[in-house]
Amino acid sequence: MNEVTILRHALLIDCTGREPQEDMAVVVEGQRIADVVAAGRVTVSAGATVIDCRGHTLMPGLTDAHVHICAVDVNILEQHRCYPPSLLVAKAIRNLEETLQQGYTTVRDAGGADAGFRMAVEQGLVAGPRLLVSGSPITQTGGHADFRRSAEAIAPIHCCVGMTGVVCDGPDEVRKAVREQLRRGVDQIKIMAGGGAMSPADEIDTTQFTVPELAAAVEETRAVGKYVLAHLYSASSISNALQAGVRSLEHGNLMTAESARLIRDAGAYLVPTLTTYEMLGEEGAQYGVPEDNIRKINVARERSFDALKLAHQAGVKIASGSDLLGPMQRHKARELALKAQVLSPMEALISATRVNAELFRLERQIGTVEEGKLADLILVRGDPLRDLTLLQDYRHNILLVMKEGQIYKNLVQ
Incomplete structure (x- = not known):
């Protein structure tokens, strides 16, 4: 009974x-x-x-649509050089346990965690939230998850656990990379469709991958009943992702009013991550984040609330993520107070509960x-x-x- x-x-x-x-x-x-x-x-x-x-x-x-449990340091540019995989896993498990204590009962890992972390929670080995994993993010050469420094003439870095991406170029390589992540049991696919603040070789207003490359990822993912989430900032990268059929758009800080209308008309979801820019802008330097990355963070930070206003005014489906790194992950709930500077308090709570559940395709359960x-x-x-x-x-x-x-x-x- x-x-x-x-x-x-x-x-x-x-x-x-x-x-x-x-x-x-x-x-x-x-x-x-x-x-x-x-x-x-x-x-x-x-x-x-x-x-x-x-x-x-x-x-x-609460739920969070954009976490990185394997981001055990704030300066993710260097963490793969610092930790043996076993130590990184131990630190990631601590992140999971603390996330549940914060009141987050479901989270979507947006790159880094593999299916083993999900299984550990399901089997009761870790007292963590329900976990939806994306595995290794898919990135182009020089893209947001390609952590090689410009002076490093070496093969792409791909660690067995952590934040590094799978580097691939051209639709066929993208297909193979996506199929491999799906084979490994991910819940959704993460692809880098634009430049990033926490990467060494790109600017945030750039596009990454062509529409055919992005479409290859979407086609393979849809074939098994799953979906793609895309890291992006600019209007052009948003347009490319929507043309390719991407369902979940992460960040979007540099969007225009037209971008917001396109997202709404496509029925896609926007996952703003306001708190990571605030935290990195305030404290990133003390954790060793390089000056050039802080510069890019501040560009995104200056536009984050304007983008949320445009999306809200257009009637976009607004989900909720935090994208916090390392010890900053204890500040997940700050995201809701920041969103409430644009949304109502109830809308902010609903973004982190009902809307996220719909995005996860778990609305009948949570x-x-x-x-x-x-x-x-x-x-x-x-x-x-x-x-x-x-x-x-x-x-x-x-x-x-x-x-x-x-x-x-x-x-x-």
């Missing part, structure tokens, strides 16, 4: 778009939500665990507090709609974390 947990007397933000509901109860049986009801109407069965949530907010577990869905829940001290920064002090304010009905954190007295 399934164990029953009742969380009652909570302010409920179910993230369906409905207004918050006071004095509610959520009944969990086994892995799933069995009922959502007014606290006064809930029936407490014999043997049920009852958690009093007075003064606190119950909501879906993203909202509704009967029948997986019991991925967090309990927050106070009301995050009044103050989204509450989520940032997760050691104090994230009181309870439940994933699939199992409690991983409980500070409720």
Whole structure:
């Protein structure tokens, strides 16, 4: 018989778009939500665990569409030169465990983590969030995940674990690289469609890969029922990605109003990552990020809110990612407060719950507090709609974390 947990007397933000509901109860049986009801109407069965949530907010577990659990240093340009693979894995596991403690019950790794990390979580070897992996990102020669310095006349660097990409050129090489990542069990494919701030040989306003190359990646990925996410910034790289059929557009800081309309009309998702530019701009230098990379970061940072405004005004489907590196990953929830400078607080929360679930194609399982869905829940001290920064002090304010009905954190007295 399934164990029953009742969380009652909570302010409920179910993230369906409905207004918050006071004095509610959520009944969990086994892995799933069995009922959502007014606290006064809930029936407490014999043997049920009852958690009093007075003064606190119950909501879906947070999700993040752009993490890099294998980015164990802020300066990812150098980390592959510094760590044996086994040490890097140990540090990445620590990132996973801390992510769940922050209240994130599902994350999409946007390059670096392979299927073994997902399996470790599924098999209970690691107490981490549900994990969707992209494996090694696909990059062109000199592209965003080609970490060779300009003076290094060597073959492409491709480590067995970490942030380095698979370097390929031409549609046929792209196809082979994508097929190999799919063979290894990834959940989606990551491709670099434009220049990046944290790479040594490109500028962020450039395009990378031709439309036929990008289309080859999309075709192979769609053939097995999966999708492509693309790193990009500029209007031209956005246009190329959409022509190729890319479903998830990462960053997009240099978009134009026309870019936003194209994204909307294509039905694609935008994953802004505001917090990484703020954190790298504020603290990147002290972690050893080179001056030229800080320059590129600041270019992206200056345009990030303007891009979000354009996307919001156009009616683009706005998901939520953080893209934080190394120890900065503890600041994931800052992304929501930053988004709320453009979106409403509720829209910011929905971007990191319901919209992300749709992007992940998991909307029938997660993203909202509704009967029948997986019991991925967090309990927050106070009301995050009044103050989204509450989520940032997760050691104090994230009181309870439940994933699939199992409690991983409980500070409720």
